[in-house]
Amino acid sequence: MPSKMSLPCTTLTEIEGRCRVVSELPGPWGRLPMLGDVLALNPRKPVQSMAKLSESIGPIYELRFGPKRMVIINGAELADTVQSDSQWEKAFGPPIRRLRMLGSSGLIVASTNDPQWGAAHRVLMPGFTRESMRLYHPVMTDVVSELIRRWGRCSDPIDVAGDMNTVTLEIMARAGFGYSFANLDEPSAGTNMPVVNLMLDVLRYASRPVSIELLDATIGRAARRRNQLNVAELQRLAEDMIDECRPDVAGAPDLLQRMMETSDPETRQPLARSVVRDQVLTFLIAGHETSAGTLTFALHLLSHRPDVVKRVRQEIDTITGGDPTTLAYEQVAKLRYLRRVVDETLRLWPVAGGFFRRPKQDTELGGYTVRRGEWVYVNLIGVHRDKHIWGSDADQFDPERFVRDPSQERQPGAYKPFGIGLRSCIGRQFALHEIVLTLAHILYAFDLEPDLKYRLAVDELVTLKPAGLRMRLRSRS
Numbered sequence: 001m002p003s004k005m006s007l008p009c010t011t012l013t014e015i016e017g018r019c020r021v022v023s024e025l026p027g028p029w030g031r032l033p034m035l036g037d038v039l040a041l042n043p044r045k046p047v048q049s050m051a052k053l054s055e056s057i058g059p060i061y062e063l064r065f066g067p068k069r070m071v072i073i074n075g076a077e078l079a080d081t082v083q084s085d086s087q088w089e090k091a092f093g094p095p096i097r098r099l100r101m102l103g104s105s106g107l108i109v110a111s112t113n114d115p116q117w118g119a120a121h122r123v124l125m126p127g128f129t130r131e132s133m134r135l136y137h138p139v140m141t142d143v144v145s146e147l148i149r150r151w152g153r154c155s156d157p158i159d160v161a162g163d164m165n166t167v168t169l170e171i172m173a174r175a176g177f178g179y180s181f182a183n184l185d186e187p188s189a190g191t192n193m194p195v196v197n198l199m200l201d202v203l204r205y206a207s208r209p210v211s212i213e214l215l216d217a218t219i220g221r222a223a224r225r226r227n228q229l230n231v232a233e234l235q236r237l238a239e240d241m242i243d244e245c246r247p248d249v250a251g252a253p254d255l256l257q258r259m260m261e262t263s264d265p266e267t268r269q270p271l272a273r274s275v276v277r278d279q280v281l282t283f284l285i286a287g288h289e290t291s292a293g294t295l296t297f298a299l300h301l302l303s304h305r306p307d308v309v310k311r312v313r314q315e316i317d318t319i320t321g322g323d324p325t326t327l328a329y330e331q332v333a334k335l336r337y338l339r340r341v342v343d344e345t346l347r348l349w350p351v352a353g354g355f356f357r358r359p360k361q362d363t364e365l366g367g368y369t370v371r372r373g374e375w376v377y378v379n380l381i382g383v384h385r386d387k388h389i390w391g392s393d394a395d396q397f398d399p400e401r402f403v404r405d406p407s408q409e410r411q412p413g414a415y416k417p418f419g420i421g422l423r424s425c426i427g428r429q430f431a432l433h434e435i436v437l438t439l440a441h442i443l444y445a446f447d448l449e450p451d452l453k454y455r456l457a458v459d460e461l462v463t464l465k466p467a468g469l470r471m472r473l474r475s476r477s
């Protein structure tokens with residue numbers, strides 16, 4: 001029998017006082033000297049290729065890029081292991097790290113130890129309570145109603161992702177910052193809203209492959225310059241919003257008024273203007289792109305499922321008596337079937353893609369050792385389609401999965417579209433309310449006619465989104 005020392009690919013590790021042999025993590029074929037696993041991933045679709053790789057390698061594997069190792073997990077049980085905030089913390093992978101160019105104290109990109117993150121987090125959290133959500137509801141309704149009126153006059157197929165970006169950005173700006181980019185009722189408020197294009201350009205630059213980043217100093221100079229100009233323009237826009245912010249007299253501050261008028265309850269200090277500006281940009285980008293992607297996926301899936309749309313309309317009839325334009329704040333939470341549709345959409349297409357964690361100490365993950373500080377990427381496509389949890393039809397769209405059955409409680413890590421722990425999404429309730437409300441209005445007003453030639457292709461611009469989806473809408477009235 002060979003000794004432990006002669007076994008290939010093994011290391012010894014001490015875990016919970018037991019000494020055990022742990023195999024080295026598997027990885028993809030074709031690793032290049034120096035460069036590592038660059039050929040294993042489609043650089044334009046890293047999240048989808050990581051999920052694909054897990055089909056051949058297994059739910060846990062490593063990718064190496066130069067000296068850096070990244071552990072990828074694709075299963076619900078493994079995702080469970082990285083939940084604890086006392087043992088794991090947020091890590092910042094390439095696209096999120098690059099978004100620091102917009103402002104380093106933004107909630108998404110700042111480190112948890114950064115005092116600015118703590119201060120902004122504490123000041124903003126009350127902006128997402130039920131009371132605050134109640135204030136955003138009429139604003140959301142106004143914006144969506146404007147879109148419905150414009151679509152009602154439009155006979156051409158619509159650019160779904162473009163219009164969803166417009167509607168969610170406008171909701172974020174009006175509800176969060178008392179600012180309006182456009183009245184969506186106007187014919188000109190179509191898919192080419194300049195600020196949406198500006199943000200998409202910045203996201204495109206942030207999600208460019210590492211291999212292209214190497215060219216920044218040479219042929220990538222022009223792109224870098226354009227990105228700097230885009231970032232400067234967005235920062236100017238955020239400054240304008242701050243300048244235009246008026247004091248809250250009604251005792252119902254929006255997010256911007258809250259940041260301008262409230263001190264950090266812990267330090268009693270107000271937020272610095274630069275910190276406020278970083279949050280405005282963070283919320284404009286994080287608060288619209290993800291919701292827009294989810295709405296776009298939902299409309300794509302629903303356009304092929306008239307049976308589901310029919311049930312959604314029956315539910316709206318029951319709750320509102322047949323007029324969704326009167327949908328009140330409390331009624332949105334009662335649209336339970338529609339909420340299941342949204343949950344299922346986010347299961348199949350978790351628009352954030354995934355998130356990075358790192359252990360605070362050397363630790364065990366799925367029988368392998370992960371060293372303190374090493375990056376672990378939780379690939380949500382893999383986790384949310386884990387057949388051990390979701391069944392052999394995990395790739396199918398079935399909102400019934402989310403009917404609550406206490407006897408079949410899933411493990412906590414199995415469904416995490418909004419992230420984990422302390423650094424999970426602060427805008428979760430905002431997003432769910434806005435998405436359910438928007439879908440209720442759209443599905444009640446229009447029949448969705450899919451382009452039967454369209455095959456779903458998913459772009460990755462930091463977040464996931466259907467590419468080139470167009471759809472014809474038929475007014476039901």
Ligand code: HEM
Nearest residue numbers: 107108286287290291352355417418419423425426427431
């Ligand atoms: C369907 C829509 C959304 C999804 C799927 C989503 C998902 C996520 C995820 C996974 C994270 C954690 C990222 C990480 O760990 O690196 C996150 C963080 C965050 N999200 Fe969302 N999000 C959505 C909508 C929103 C909205 C509407 C807002 C604002 C109103 C928002 C604001 C934020 C912020 C500020 C953070 C950073 C929180 C922190 O670390 O302090 N998100 N989101």
